[in-house]
Amino acid sequence: MVLAAVLVAAGISKVGRSRGVLDTFENFGVPFFLRRRIVAILFPVLEIALGVLLVTMTGAIWVLTGWVSAAVTAAFLFVTTRAFSRGERIDCGCFGAHRTPISISIVVRNSLLFLAAAGTTVMASAGLDSVPATLADFDTHDWTWSAAALFLAGITAAFFSSLRGSSDVAPGMQNRALTGTVLPDLxxxxxxxxxxxxxxxxxxxxxxxxxxxxxxxxxxxxxxxxxxxxxxxxxxxxxxxxxxxxxxxxxxxxxxxxxxxxxxxxxxxxxxxxxxxxxxxxxxxxxxxxxxxxxxxxxxxxxxxxxxxxxxxxxxxxxx
Structure with missing residues (x-):
């Protein structure tokens, strides 16, 4: 469910922002044949569709959705890990207009998303209960623990976000304008x-x-x-x-x-x-x-x- 929520949120944030998606493709060195406006328009649609299908489908469609989700999250993990290893502080473009420079927390998050997608694929291929079937069997105790897990995940994400934001620039420099100042004598x-x-x-x-x-x-x-x-x-x-x-x-x-x-x-x-x-x-x-x-x-x-x-x-x- 968390993977589905992330995919839907990421897709919605990119709708109507095809130029930004193309810029992200370019920054990450995505193969040239994929840097097309039609691909940039359809990509958020794909993310939203995958998120919805992960929690609504069963059988063969669920298996196919798992494989595609694993491929997409693996691509996310590959390009962000490559950029981070090169020291490129480029905007990940993960959630549309929300600017998030590449950092170790982004790499860790994408690793967890890939593991979630891979786990879903294994479950679907093994014929285990789909999300709809699992949710149908939930009782009050299960819902309570799920809500607590989501709450803790949100707190953890906010914590890492605050660390990333505070480490990007020196203390006291976040809101300091540089226009009108003179460059240092380097x-x-x-x-x-x-x-x-x-x-x-x-x-x-x-x-x-x-x-x-x-x-x-x-x-x-x-x-x-x-x-x-x-x-x-x-x-x-x-x-x-x-x-x-x-x-x-x-x-x-x-x-x-x-x-x-x-x-x-x-x-x-x-x-x-x-x-x-x-x-x-x-x-x-x-x-x-x-x-x-x-x-x-x-x-x-x-x-x-x-x-x-x-x-x-x-x-x-x-x-x-």
């Missing part, structure tokens, strides 16, 4: 290990700092076809590519960009509290932040499209 480096002072680089003209990471599928999509980004960006703004991660890995994946990229971007990403890669921040001449940092390809393209208006409506600079 040092980056070229592929040849030559130091580049951030403040020196930002003296002459405004720049869009694009933060990427090796092994990030969404970063690869943006870097392989940067034309939409360049087309949207104000022509007076220079695009600067900053890499957080291993130089060798980036040079292997993007040899054509290695010579123009700057490396050692982790401290900058942490200061900007970028929650996912790719990330970006629009900076004026002198290093003042013109708009809040964003993460994800759609948000970066939107920031680029607004770059002209932001540049000519420069906020008053204040100390970081």
């Amino acid at each position: 040092y980056l480096s070229t592929i040849g290990q030559e130091p580049v002072r951030l403040h020196d680089m930002l003296k002459e003209r405004p720049r869009l700092l694009l933060l990427v990471r090796p092994g990030c599928p969404s970063c690869d999509v943006l870097l392989h076809d940067p034309r939409p980004l360049h087309d949207a960006l104000d022509p007076t703004i220079e695009l600067v590519l900053i890499v957080s991660g291993a130089e060798d890995a980036f040079r292997t994946a993007h040899p054509e960009l290695a010579e123009v990229a700057l490396f050692g971007g982790w401290p900058l990403a942490e200061h900007l509290r970028v929650s996912a890669f790719p990330g970006a921040v629009l900076v004026g001449a002198g290093g003042s932040i013109l708009a809040e940092p964003v993460a994800g390809r759609p948000a970066i393209l939107d920031l680029s499209a607004r770059s002209s208006s932001l540049l000519h409506r420069r906020p008053r600079t204040r100390n970081s």
